[in-house]
Amino acid sequence: VQLSRTLAALFAFLPVVLTSDLRADSPEVDARVRASSYQDNDHTSVSTVGASANVEIPGAARIGASYLADIVSSASVDVVSAATGRFHETRNEVAGHAEVLLSDAEVGGSYRYSVENDWRSSSVGASSTIDLAQKNTQLSIGGALVLNQVGRANDPNFSRRLRSYIANVGVTQNLDKSTLAQLLYTASYDDGFQSSPYRYVSTSDRVFTFLERDPMTRLRQAFGLRLRRSLLSSSSLGIEYRLYFDDWGTMGHTGQLRLASDLSEVTSIVLRQRMHYQNGASFYHESYDRPYRYMTVDRELSTLWDSFSGVQLLLEWEKVGPFPKIGADFSGDFFYFRYLDFALLSHRIGFVGSLGLMGAL
Amino acid sequence: VSDLGKPRWTRVAVVVAIAWFAPGCVQPNPPEPPPELDFAFFRCDLQPVLVKQCAAPACHGNGKRFFRLYARNRLRLGVDPLDVNRPLHEEEVRANFDAARALVQGLDSPEDSMMVRKPLESSQGGYYHGATKIFRWGGPNVFSSRDDPGYQKLLSWAEGTREDPSCTDPGKDEAP
Numbered sequence: 001v002q003l004s005r006t007l008a009a010l011f012a013f014l015p016v017v018l019t020s021d022l023r024a025d026s027p028e029v030d031a032r033v034r035a036s037s038y039q040d041n042d043h044t045s046v047s048t049v050g051a052s053a054n055v056e057i058p059g060a061a062r063i064g065a066s067y068l069a070d071i072v073s074s075a076s077v078d079v080v081s082a083a084t085g086r087f088h089e090t091r092n093e094v095a096g097h098a099e100v101l102l103s104d105a106e107v108g109g110s111y112r113y114s115v116e117n118d119w120r121s122s123s124v125g126a127s128s129t130i131d132l133a134q135k136n137t138q139l140s141i142g143g144a145l146v147l148n149q150v151g152r153a154n155d156p157n158f159s160r161r162l163r164s165y166i167a168n169v170g171v172t173q174n175l176d177k178s179t180l181a182q183l184l185y186t187a188s189y190d191d192g193f194q195s196s197p198y199r200y201v202s203t204s205d206r207v208f209t210f211l212e213r214d215p216m217t218r219l220r221q222a223f224g225l226r227l228r229r230s231l232l233s234s235s236s237l238g239i240e241y242r243l244y245f246d247d248w249g250t251m252g253h254t255g256q257l258r259l260a261s262d263l264s265e266v267t268s269i270v271l272r273q274r275m276h277y278q279n280g281a282s283f284y285h286e287s288y289d290r291p292y293r294y295m296t297v298d299r300e301l302s303t304l305w306d307s308f309s310g311v312q313l314l315l316e317w318e319k320v321g322p323f324p325k326i327g328a329d330f331s332g333d334f335f336y337f338r339y340l341d342f343a344l345l346s347h348r349i350g351f352v353g354s355l356g357l358m359g360a361l
Numbered sequence: 362v363s364d365l366g367k368p369r370w371t372r373v374a375v376v377v378a379i380a381w382f383a384p385g386c387v388q389p390n391p392p393e394p395p396p397e398l399d400f401a402f403f404r405c406d407l408q409p410v411l412v413k414q415c416a417a418p419a420c421h422g423n424g425k426r427f428f429r430l431y432a433r434n435r436l437r438l439g440v441d442p443l444d445v446n447r448p449l450h451e452e453e454v455r456a457n458f459d460a461a462r463a464l465v466q467g468l469d470s471p472e473d474s475m476m477v478r479k480p481l482e483s484s485q486g487g488y489y490h491g492a493t494k495i496f497r498w499g500g501p502n503v504f505s506s507r508d509d510p511g512y513q514k515l516l517s518w519a520e521g522t523r524e525d526p527s528c529t530d531p532g533k534d535e536a537p
Contacts, residue, residue: 155489157478160468195467200427207459208395209427211467211475215388249387283390291463293393 028056029361030325034068040335040350043086044074048354058101062108065096070116077344078199078299087153091116104131110144118197120149125166138172152197160193178230183223190218201295204287212296215283220246234262249282250301270312272333277305286341302342308335310352325360395462396471402517402524403458409531410511411461414503415480419496428460428476433532448533471519480504481512 031053038046050068070093075086092115099108105128112123127142146164170184199212224242231237238258245251256274263269281301283294310333320326330353337348416422416432423429424436431438431453434446438453449457464476471477480503481487493502504512 152489154494155483157483157486158488202427207456208463209460210395210463213467217388247387282387290392291394292390294388294390 026057028058030054030358031361032356032358034354034356036352036354038350038352040348042074042076042345042348042350044072044076046073047071056101059103061098061100063096063098066094068093078196078297081297081344089117089153091119104135105129118151118153118155120151122147136174140170140172141168143167148192150193150197158197160197162190162192162194164191165189180226180228182226184226186220186222186224188220190220192216194218195296196298199297201288201297203291204289208291210291210295212298213294214296214298215248215294218246218248220244236260244278248301250278250280252276252278266315266317268314268316270314270331272308272310272312274308275305276307279303280341284341286343297344299339299342299345303340304337304342305340306335306337308333310334323359323361325358327356327358329356329358330354395459395466396521398458398462398465398518398521399523400455400458401526401528402522403461404454404530405524405528406514407461407518408454408457410514411457412532414511417496420492428464430457430460448530448535454530465519471521472516474519477516477519480515482506 031051033051034049036048038044038048048068048070050066052064052066054062054064056062070091071088072091073086073088079085079087093112094114095110095112097108097110099106107128108126110123110125110127112121112125114121123144123146125142125144127140129138129140131138144164144166146166148162148164150160150162152158166186166188168184168186170182172180172182175181194216195212195214197211200209201212202209222242222244224240226238226240228236228238236259238256238260240254240256240258242254243252244254254274254276256272258270258272260268260270280303281296283292284296284298284301286302288295310331312329312331314327314329316325316327318325332351332353334351335349339345339347411421411430412432416430416435418435420426421428421430422432422435429436431449433449437445438450438456440447440450440453461476465471465474468474475488478486478488479490482502482505483489483493485505485507487502487504490502493500504515506512507516
């Protein structure tokens with residue numbers, strides 16, 4: 001029902017897009033497919049396949065839709081420590097977006113619906129960007145409402161609500177002919193059940209074992225700064241830093257370097273390195289000496305650092321057969337997570353690889 | 362807004378802004394013991410139900426379980442293997458009590474807790490319980506209905522019903 005509603009909403013918007021500017025150029029259409037695979041040494045694998053299509057009438061409007069499926073198989077320490085065996089599940093997601101393109105601004109909306117056997121999520125969002133100072137400055141603002149229904153596998157009677165309210169603002173500025181700077185701020189407020197209905201937490205003497213209990217609300221904030229500068233004639237260097245903090249006491253620092261270079265007319269390569277460090281939530285402890293209001297064994301709330309090192313190869317050809325443009329990209333990232341105070345797992349290493357194909361019509 | 366109100370609103374805005382952006386503002390996490398449920402009711406009325414229905418070694422009579430139950434002739438705490446059929450000692454009863462009351466907490470209400478809903482049949486509103494698949498081959502849950510006397514005792518205890526502290530524990534007699 002949700003899928004058909006999403007498609008109906010997208011088709012309902014289509015006439016608006018197609019009639020929004022009768023002087024517009026002919027539409028540009030592109031379609032993409034992507035397959036990716038994740039594998040780590042914590043006995044978890046995720047295979048993802050997805051497809052998307054976008055239609056843009058230059059100077060008038062843009063509309064797009066996408067579908068993806070995640071197939072997850074896991075026997076991670078979270079699963080094993082809950083005295084259950086390996087699980088397999090599939091997540092399906094459909095999404096759509098539409099934007100009206102004005103001369104110095106863009107206004108859009110989006111919708112996303114995803115479902116898996118113990119989680120259901122709907123998200124509706126709106127965003128706008130405005131070009132200022134002869135397009136040297138761009139302001140962006142956006143917001144989203146995410147409605148989640150948290151369940152338990154094989155359990156029709158367990159259902160808890162989680163709502164998220166998200167807002168973001170950003171400014172992008174051309175500093176000179178070859179340098180771009182971007183400042184971003186994001187805030188979100190989560191209200192509802194945020195624990196895992198599968199995880200249990202014991203006191204160190206094992207007298208008490210509770211269902212994991214996280215606070216019912218969480219205020220998250222993040223500032224991001226991005227700089228990108230062209231180097232020579234065919235390369236660019238990007239530097240990013242992101243500061244994250246929330247009222248659970250988690251503070252994270254993320255830095256990324258990205259070097260992109262055109263190797264030939266059809267081939268370009270991107271090298272990237274990302275580092276992240278976060279201190280654990282204030283209520284996270286490796287072991288609890290007695291019961292507290294909030295208790296968790298979520299490793300993502302522990303103190304950790306991680307590193308992603310990756311390469312992406314992009315190929316793009318113009319005017320191939322009936323296609324004005326076709327493209328392909330291959331990417332691979334090795335990652336390493338180090339958990340500094342998580343008793344069940346000291347580190348996690350793995351690989352994410354993906355292959356994407358694109359065709360413009 | 363009066364003239365006097367303006368600076369006040371400014372101060373409020375400043376305070377809100379500082380609170381909003383300050384990364385040091387975290388939710389407090391005080392010690393919070395599990396609910397003070399009635400020990401006598403547990404010992405005399407509920408524990409016999411749990412011991413009979415849940416304490417088999419393949420189920421919760423297993424030290425590896427988050428919710429483990431000590432019972433005669435089954436899992437014991439510091440008891441000589443030759444004495445496993447002796448009545449539970451005070452520490453074991455207290456451990457069973459603490460394990461059970463910890464699971465009454467954590468969701469919206471005692472009736473919605475894992476302790477109360479997991480052993481109840483799904484068609485009656487119960488949560489998924491692995492035992493029905495693993496040990497009962499898809500068969501019924503521990504309590505097939507809300508009217509089951511055992512379920513009534515569990516719910517009653519979780520909601521705070523009290524018992525005469527001098528009540529008789531049916532399992533206290535020595536084995537013949």
